[in-house]
Amino acid sequence: MTTRHAVISGASIAGLSAAWWLRHVGWDVTVLERAAAFRDGGQNVDVRGLAREVLDRMGLTDAVRAANTTETAAVIVDARGRVRAELPSDGPDGATAELEVLRGDLARILLDGLPDDVRFVFGTTVAEVEHGTTADDPVTVTTDAGQVLHADLLVVAEGVRSRTRDRLFAGDGEVDRRALGVTMAFGTIPSTPSDDDRWRWYNAVGGRQVHLRPDPYGTTRAILACTSDEALAGRDRGDTLAVLRARYAGAGWQTERVLDAFATSDDVYVDDLTQIRMPRWHRGRVCVIGDAAWCVTPMGGGGAALALTSGYVLAASLRPGRDVDTALDAFDAWMRPLVDRIQGIPKGIVHFAYPQSRIGLAGRAVADRILTSSLLRPLIARFTRVADSDRPLPPMPDHVGSTGR
Numbered sequence: 001m002t003t004r005h006a007v008i009s010g011a012s013i014a015g016l017s018a019a020w021w022l023r024h025v026g027w028d029v030t031v032l033e034r035a036a037a038f039r040d041g042g043q044n045v046d047v048r049g050l051a052r053e054v055l056d057r058m059g060l061t062d063a064v065r066a067a068n069t070t071e072t073a074a075v076i077v078d079a080r081g082r083v084r085a086e087l088p089s090d091g092p093d094g095a096t097a098e099l100e101v102l103r104g105d106l107a108r109i110l111l112d113g114l115p116d117d118v119r120f121v122f123g124t125t126v127a128e129v130e131h132g133t134t135a136d137d138p139v140t141v142t143t144d145a146g147q148v149l150h151a152d153l154l155v156v157a158e159g160v161r162s163r164t165r166d167r168l169f170a171g172d173g174e175v176d177r178r179a180l181g182v183t184m185a186f187g188t189i190p191s192t193p194s195d196d197d198r199w200r201w202y203n204a205v206g207g208r209q210v211h212l213r214p215d216p217y218g219t220t221r222a223i224l225a226c227t228s229d230e231a232l233a234g235r236d237r238g239d240t241l242a243v244l245r246a247r248y249a250g251a252g253w254q255t256e257r258v259l260d261a262f263a264t265s266d267d268v269y270v271d272d273l274t275q276i277r278m279p280r281w282h283r284g285r286v287c288v289i290g291d292a293a294w295c296v297t298p299m300g301g302g303g304a305a306l307a308l309t310s311g312y313v314l315a316a317s318l319r320p321g322r323d324v325d326t327a328l329d330a331f332d333a334w335m336r337p338l339v340d341r342i343q344g345i346p347k348g349i350v351h352f353a354y355p356q357s358r359i360g361l362a363g364r365a366v367a368d369r370i371l372t373s374s375l376l377r378p379l380i381a382r383f384t385r386v387a388d389s390d391r392p393l394p395p396m397p398d399h400v401g402s403t404g405r
């Protein structure tokens with residue numbers, strides 16, 4: 001049997017999981033990454049639901065546990081930092097998940113767990129994709145550097161703003177982008193003695209939130225999240241920070257500290273939350289996975305868990321003896337219910353989560369206390385149980401063997 005070859009575009013959680021599992025079942029794998037070097041950045045993500053089992057089957061749970069952010073609980077605070085409510089964090093899928101990790105640490109653990117023979121090309125993107133006319137040459141990928149790669153499958157794992165997806169699918173209206181009207185700026189800031197091991201969440205009028213979370217490196221991870229009708233992702237850094245400073249004027253609590261620190265941090269990541277919906281995640285020998293295919297946004301939660309799970313499900317679907325078209329249909333059918341459940345964010349949730357007026361904020365504070373009361377905690381806990389299913393993971397063909405990098 002000839003070895004099948006996958007080209008994967010994007011070396012983050014989805015791409016690395018696909019690389020790991022496709023190599024595991026015997027595929028030859030080449031990963032293309034636009035960034036000049038491996039990307040270590042990013043803030044908290046969590047491994048929830050089925051992704052815990054995927055990680056376990058990769059033998060990487062202990063490594064992720066060791067990289068834990070050290071966060072122990074999640075609380076809502078007022079302008080003086082007093083705790084007003086505590087979100088349920090008991091169990092593996094609480095507000096602070098059992099496997100809570102920084103995105104860069106998770107990506108690094110996946111990278112280090114890959115066999116040495118997975119090839120990486122950094123600083124490159126897909127320039128052209130041509131479908132072959134024979135079964136022996138199903139897809140030809142030409143990179144922007146002119147490298148020509150013949151493959152049995154191109155996996156597009158380029159994140160929410162994937163250009164290759166847009167080029168290959170958007171022309172037929174198959175990429176539905178839904179802006180949620182929320183912008184988030186994530187960044188690493190110096191710790192102060194007032195920081196502790198809890199995720200502290202502050203709401204201010206005008207649809208503004210400030211979050212401070214511990215990390216394992218003695219720094220603090222901050223998030224500014226606000227309703228916004230102005231797109232900030234991809235804009236000039238100085239410009240973005242100026243908009244945020246104006247937007248957060250008078251917000252209170254530790255806002256000024258975060259804004260001052262973001263001005264000098266080299267690790268600020270800004271995202272205008274956008275859901276991606278596609279009726280099909282594959283065409284011919286091209287398959288889209290992770291945020292590129294179904295971005296659920298931090299508002300839905302579970303994006304990293306879905307990305308991790310999708311690499312497993314893709315490789316399991318492509319089991320030997322099954323043709324690629326049937327396998328990609330099976331992948332689509334298996335992943336869709338998981339994704340749909342998260343993307344169905346209840347109507348009005350943005351309004352509830354980001355109150356604009358003083359009355360709205362007061363109402364939110366009352367709701368927080370009621371919803372986190374011992375009576376309703378189990379109900380609320382269901383919202384953080386995402387990327388999970390009663391279905392077992394599809395069976396994986398036999399292990400072909402791998403050695404860590």
Ligand SMILES: Cc1cc2nc3c(=O)[nH]c(=O)nc-3n(C[C@H](O)[C@H](O)[C@H](O)COP(=O)(O)OP(=O)(O)OC[C@H]3O[C@@H](n4cnc5c(N)ncnc54)[C@H](O)[C@@H]3O)c2cc1C
Nearest residue numbers: 010012013014034042043125158159186290291303304307
């Ligand atoms: C640097 C970084 C920081 C992040 N920080 C956070 C965070 O703080 N909080 C949070 O909730 N989520 C964050 N995310 C997003 C989070 O990783 C994803 O929501 C989730 O893990 C799903 O991952 P993904 O692999 O599908 O997409 P992503 O993690 O977005 O990864 C996409 C990868 O594809 C690469 N890429 C993009 N375009 C191309 C192209 N044309 N050709 C080749 N490669 C390409 C990107 O450089 C990236 O490595 C971050 C992502 C990145 C890349």
